[in-house]
Amino acid sequence: MGRWEPNACGRLAQAALELFDERGYEQTTVAEIAKRAGLTERTYFRHYADKCEVMFGKSGALQEEFATAVAEAPASMAPIDAIAAGLEAVSQMFAGRREHRQRQAVIAANAELQERELTKYASMSAAIADALRRRGVAEPSATLTAEAGIVVFKVGFRLWLAASEECELSQMMRESLEDLRAVTAPQR
Amino acid sequence: MGRWEPNACGRLAQAALELFDERGYEQTTVAEIAKRAGLTERTYFRHYADKCEVMFGKSGALQEEFATAVAEAPASMAPIDAIAAGLEAVSQMFAGRREHRQRQAVIAANAELQERELTKYASMSAAIADALRRRGVAEPSATLTAEAGIVVFKVGFRLWLAASEECELSQMMRESLEDLRAVTAPQR
The missing domain is CATH 1.10.10.60 (Homeodomain-like)
Known part of the structure; x- marks a missing residue:
């Protein structure tokens, strides 16, 4: 440059x-x-x-931040809690919602951009699974936990963009993680 | 035709x-x-x-089967158990592993096919979330549960292909779902 x-x-x-x-x-x-x-x-x-990539300029930094936070979480933390630490860390990278809303609307309107976004999430998931394996998490738990983290990120991010009132992205991430735990928990 | x-x-x-x-x-x-x-x-x-689509000729039927099984699961079933019913149903659509291994190797070797596969999974997830909403499951639980189902499907399918011994796909799906529940469960 x-x-x-x-x-x-x-x-x-x-x-x-x-x-x-x-x-x-x-x-x-x-x-x-x-x-x-x-x-x-x-x-x-x-x-x-290519023309797509310009919409995902920060995806590398996002992936790096998430994987690093997972890798550096205290060794005593359960894998899913290391994911929570990663979600907390990446939440700090997003400022005002207006630009992100505009960006998501552009992506939603184009199949090529949507495919590219899915590819970025898949890459992020692989990097997080890798970070978990380096923490000693075995397969398939590492992949399942990383994929769960991406699911929570996607849903939390969407809720944040859609919220009618100002809210913290990190709060939406925590709520989404709790919701995922609730839907997968054994029924009482 | x-x-x-x-x-x-x-x-x-x-x-x-x-x-x-x-x-x-x-x-x-x-x-x-x-x-x-x-x-x-x-x-x-x-x-x-296009050239990609020929590799995903059965994805429509797979999505239909999964969503229908979720929709038709007994009303008393918890959302995640309806997902388990869907996983069971689609497991019956896959016969011998040899051809599927060859197919997955071809997909793994090409970025365009990988992107298309991610798009098919996203479409399947949306259809399952829709089936859950029609069961009365609210958002974001419907999306989280559907996404969890796709994660389990992807991991279960990969384990089935990779297993050194003959095994049932439905068994791999059940184990993967149990593993997902274990990694997201509160630690004791």
Whole structure:
């Protein structure tokens, strides 16, 4: 990344979100995104592999944060509690809901973006399962726990975006985890 | 579907699996799949929308079977037990493991097929959540329970394919569900 292009990633992501929202994903070209950001198409492709990727620029950092929090949770913690620590950590990465709502609406309107989002979640799940295995969690428990974590993240995030009142993402994550535990618990 | 092309779907799927396995997904064209099946490219596209879809010809039936079993489970059953009934029902749709192992190996070797598989799972999850809501299960419990069902299906299916000895898919599903319940249960 050249120092003459400060925050090129963020500028491209912002421009892409605006254009996808205004014109639709299909109707927008990479050249138009680059132009809106005041950058070249070549610069775009130095940062993002294709037109989809610009919507998922922070997924790598999110995955890293989640997996690291799971890996670094106290050794005495049960796997599902290490997941709770990961959910707590990633919740701190999300600020105002307005931009995230706009972003999710753009994703919901395009099948290609939806497929890419599923791929990002699958990658996140694999990284978390890996972190759990390094904590000594055996298979298939590691994969099941990691997948449960992703399910909770997806539902908690959606609840946060949909909530009519201001609320904390971390609170939505905790509630979703409790709800998952409740639905899988033996009935009394 | 013309009656002069008996089992065109199945013949195309078999031909595609053979060719993807022999040459790789990228190196195979729809024309070659159709030719191997003794059919035309035009017939291919009457049955499958693109090159990916031929690998997922049974996903619609699988989704239907799962959602129907959930919908028709006794009203007194807890949501997670309705999911167990769905897992039991779909387990009966899978015969010998050899072909499924070959199919999963082809999917694992190609990013496009992996993305499509994730999309099929997402669609299945949505259909199951819908069946649960029609049973009176509220959100977010319906989505969480349906997603939990998909997690169990994915893990159970993988364990079944990987098992060194012959085993029942339905048994693997039951064990995976028990494992999920164990990892999400409060620690004692």
